[in-house]
Amino acid sequence: MIKAEVECMQILRHPNVVAYHGAWSESSKFFILMEYATNGTLKNLLDKQKSPLTENQTSETLVEQDAMYLFAQVVLGVNHIHSNNILHRDLKPDNIMLTGRMGDIVKIGDFGLSRDLQESNMSHAGSYYYIAPEMLQKKPYDFKSDIWSLGVILHEMLTLDLAFPATVL
Secondary structure (H helix, E strand, O other): OHHHHHHHHHHOOOOOEOOEEEEEEEOOEEEEEEOOOOOOEHHHHHHHOEOOOOOOOEOOOOOHHHHHHHHHHHHHHHHHHHHOOEEOOOOOHHHEEEEOOOOOEEEEOOOOOOEEOOOOOOOOOOOOOOOOHHHHOOOOOOHHHHHHHHHHHHHHHHHOOOOOOOOOO
């Protein structure tokens, strides 16, 4: 799994994808050196209910303009990932890093479940709150399953609620 993650990261060079700097093994442990997310994750931001572009502003939801600014960057990153025939398969706020002085630059990370589109895509992968129905049903899937996850993320950004809350699926 780590080998596949490294292979994906080596291919993906984009301002909205976490930069890969190298990988090595030592004492039967494997290490990946990548860009540091200086401002945590989108999940952290949503948990704080704070807009990154407006200092010290706390509200019940992200300011819509800020949410769209961040989400547009997520879409650009996913577009680049897909243009390289890679499915992320685990898009969620925990895997969207925030960098930049004000936490206003998005970086998509965690390619541990990513796969080339040409590989068999019927396995169950992803996080329950964000996973596409066809993946849960173990049916064939493609880029559209990542797009489903994007829609669920956008819903959460705008409402601060999960689109499909469930403890067991």
